[in-house]
Amino acid sequence: MAESVESPEYNPAIIADSAAVPVTSDVDELSKIAAKIRQARPPRPCVQLTIQDGTLLEAMEINVSEQEKRTTQTAMGMKDVYTVYYVETRVKDGTSKPLGEEATSLWRRYSEFELLRNYLLVTYSHVVIPPLPEKRATIMWQQLSTVDNFDSEFIERRRTGLEGFLRRVANHHKLCQDKIFHGFLQDENGWKSSVNASGFQAKMTILPGSVNVNKQDSRLKSLNAAFRLKKPDKRFEDLKNYCTNLQNNITALLKLRAFFISYKDYIDDFMSEEELIADQLKEYASFADAVRSVCRKQEMLQYEVERAEENLAAKTQLRDQLQGTVPTKAFSWRGLSSKVFGPETDQVKEMKLRQVKDQIQEAEEQVTRTQKEAAEFVEEALKEIERFKKTKTADLKEIFINFSVLQIKIAKKGIATWMSTKECFEKM
């Protein structure tokens, strides 16, 4: 059962003094006022993030605290039913107001979260972007034969996942400064247009499959997975392999668990806690995808470098051929064309040479540019990977601790139950 949602706690003094509250019928205004006087919420069970210095999360609390079902009429007169989530922020006591306001709150639906994430993926391609919770429940308990996307428990868990996503973004030193991210938290109605205005979608094509990549990459996606890089970077190759393993291992574990029957009965009262731990593991399976997209970006860039280098080499060779410094091959189009059309005049040759020299210059610039881009990317990406690795280790350890603590709680409950039962028997 979904826990009952906590209602905001209002300072009774302010309510009593109605003169202080401006009368307004605008819902936005009201919610802003409510947000101002709301007090800190007690922490709910969720992933404990280690708050990084200088990030948004240091100064603010971010909560996704409620959910609601909405029904709207589409243009064709059909009903569109979806869930919205209440995203609220609150400035922590004693810190400055990074968003310019004490507190914010608005409603967002899942697709808007997706939009935000896609924007971040494209804009910060060297960063491991935190994953979103699943849109539809995939690995579930065997006994559940149908997926109900409106099932209250599923929505509750999704809400926790969305909260975790926002917090992780807010906890990242670069991502948390992004204006679009701020807009997501603050600007309910105008946000969508500002995201689209950023033009990120031009760089993006939504492809079948889970990961959205740059448009340029789409051509390459259709190539062989090996990408035919001449010298793939071992670090990223290893990382990709590690991610695949991680994802497979976690998925295998969760799939196995989904078929447990007696295990489920054993966990019993602690089921929601256990599900939370399982969700946290699932998050890391999704993280693997995010890391892989960083690797893919590196491969793209390296591919560009190699292509540029190949281009340069080809042009250089062509120049050398024209200058006669290099003997032409036994068969060449020029040889053939000169036989058919007659040899080229010196004028033509000169023109061609000049052309090639210009092209070489362009190619050299291209090589420099792509190399620089690739190198910068690698530098940034490796830093991000390191950061991710540390976070991953800490998070996984915490997940395992939580799991062990859960088992201990269950065992303790068992002991207590049988202790009182034994006392009952002894009275016989």
Next chain:
Amino acid sequence: MADGSAGVTGEDGGDGFKDPLRMPSYDEDEDEEVDIVNFSRSPGGESAASTNALAGSFKIEAADVDTKDLFVTVDNREKHAGSFEVYITYRVTTKTTRGCFDNCEFAVRRRFQDFVWLRQKLTDDHPTHFIPPLPEKTNMRLSRFSNEFLDMREKALNSFLNRIAEHPTLSFNENFQIFLTAKELETHRRYAKGLVSRVGSSVKTTAESYRLKNRSPEFTTMADYVDQFGQKIGSVDRISQRIVKEQSEYHTEIAAFAPSFELWSDSETDVADILHSIAMCLEKCANFTRLENVVQQDDFGSVIKEYVLYADAMKNVLKKRDSIQMEYEQCLDELNRKKNEREHVKITDQNYSFAAFMGKDPTDVKQDKSNRLDTQITKLQKQLEVLNDRTEVANADLKADMDRWNKTKRKDIKELFTSWAEGRMKYYDLCLSSWEDVIKTLQTKKQDEDQLDSPDSNEPASETSDPEILEYPTQDT
């Protein structure tokens, strides 16, 4: 669930007879412990003084270890290859100070057939006593030759002989003595086979006990109690088996979980240790589950089984008692009928009787009939006395036995369930320690890492999680 019987609500019967039984309604799905407490209530032990007076010479003191003078053990089974078959024998050891035995110590070997013979003899000799049950001949789950099955059988046979040895009447039975002492039981068995016990033949275990006119309420209560007890202990048996099944499933699941963690640890570096220790812990817990399940099945299950069989045996004995009483009542009816006939003959003339019709003098006919009836009546009266005695004896035996049985049952069941609860607590305790070990691994690892990390690392406060680890709740929330 037993509904509508006398004992369900525990209220007074109409005549102020307070039913000492209070059988609560039993829901198989609920925790069974709650209702077991009421098992211990029983008839006979706490009812009217008249019972005790009747029980008189048969009243038994609670089985004191100090007054026990006959000790029997069954152990040390061996396989024997006879000419046509392979069979198992058990060593039956007896130690006693009783004068009726030639010696103080005996050790003989007996096979299962011998026990069956003994039980039959006891049933024949003492139809109105509760004879303890033998273990089942076959088991659905186990093979007859498996060690597990034979272990359970050995324990059950030990219990069987001990219950007999503690019984004040049964333990003095001649055949029991032969069983314990004779080197060769074959000869005695063959000898005894042809005889039909006179008691056994005349006792008709009919289903007509419901036609009894004056069954005293305590026997009705007794019969009802045994009935209900049988049902409930049967439920406990079924539930116990279900528990075994589910635990076995749980064991399989956890045992399958462990390799997933182990496999994962192969591709990790930092968290490999932890994953490995989780895998080990899961394996340990799986093992604890398996062991606890064996106990559940064998130790717990066998005692429950014994009482299931016991209840069945007792029902039959109670029916026999009913038959005995019915014989008595039939005789009484017959006697009264004959008496009435005689009265009738006295006052009527026999002018129109068949014999007068044939030419006999009516007065003579009258006299003849009268005489005949007199003889019959005398015979019936003698018979009635015998049957009355037999009924009284049967009643007394049963009351005493029921009393004893209840005391033993209470002790046995209490012990059984208490040790069961202790076993479960131990199981959870073991699991708890295993998981605490996992956390210790994590903690020591963290401490190691903290020492290795540079002070400027952006991994602060492993201390933030430590207090949470150490303070996991002692009570469930």
